[in-house]
Amino acid sequence: MTTQTVPKGRAAAQAKEAAAPVAATGSEVAVKPINRREFLYYIWGASIAVFLAQTTGAIIWFALPRFREGEFGGIFVVDPATVPAVGASPVPNPTGKYWLVNTQNGLLALNMVCTHLGCLFKWVDANGRFECPCHGSKFEEDGRYIEGPAPRGLDRFAVRVITPTGVIESDAKGSPVKIDGAQRIEINTGKKIKGPSASQA
Ligand code: FES
Structure with missing residues (x-):
């Protein structure tokens, strides 16, 4: 049996060749592994993409x-022809949870919920005012506080009146809105305005 001796220089070259990455040959494709920095870039890019998608969705x-x-x-649309006359009894809208009141100063949509503990108050024709059956709070036709444990007058919803000459909207206090010549009246039950304080009664 004979032993073949490989020259020292050639052995080193063979070892280097074995350690080198495999190059593409024929149908083979070399895959270059990503390094730590590239990996962090990809993660950062993916995070930005998710953030942008969430922000766009929220907008x-x-x-x-x-x-x-x-x-x-x-929004509840009210036909101007169905608005109660000035001085007539307020008209309830149970779905919209408001009382429509036409006062000398204009239209109001008063929230049906008492400002004390949330009971549903009633309009009492005989007394010409709203009265809460739970603890006896009383309110004027326009929602101003009269007496009882309620901390303030009745809350109201924003009113928007479209006329041939322009649009009139509730102010920050929810004051009555004039409806002369109204073509369309909108009650925004998504925009509640706090009623006047008891001291403003
Ligand atoms: S809930 Fe109306 S007076 Fe108390």
Whole structure:
């Protein structure tokens, strides 16, 4: 049996060749592994993409109306012909949870919920005022506080009146809105305005 001796220089070259990455040959494709820095770049890019997608979704969600017309939380359209006359009894809208009141100063949409502990108050024709059956709070026709444990007058919803000459909207206090010549009246039950304080009665 004979032993073949490999020259020292050639052995070193063979070892180097074995350690080198495999190059593409024929149908083989060399795959270059990603390093730590590239990996972190990919993670960062993916995080930015997710963040942008979430932000875009949130913007679209808030831009779209969440309540349909005629649904509590949305807009209720009132035909001007159906508004009670000035001095007539307020008209309830149970779906919209408001009382429509036409006062000398204009139209109001008063929230049906008492400002004390949330009972549903009633209009009492004989006394010409709203009265809460739970603890006896009383309110004027326009929602101003009269007496009882309620901390303030009745809350109201924003009113928008479209006329041939322009649009009139509730102010920050929810004051009555004039409806002369109204073509369309909208009650926004998504926009509640706090009633006047008891001291303003
Ligand atoms: S809930 Fe109306 S007076 Fe208390």
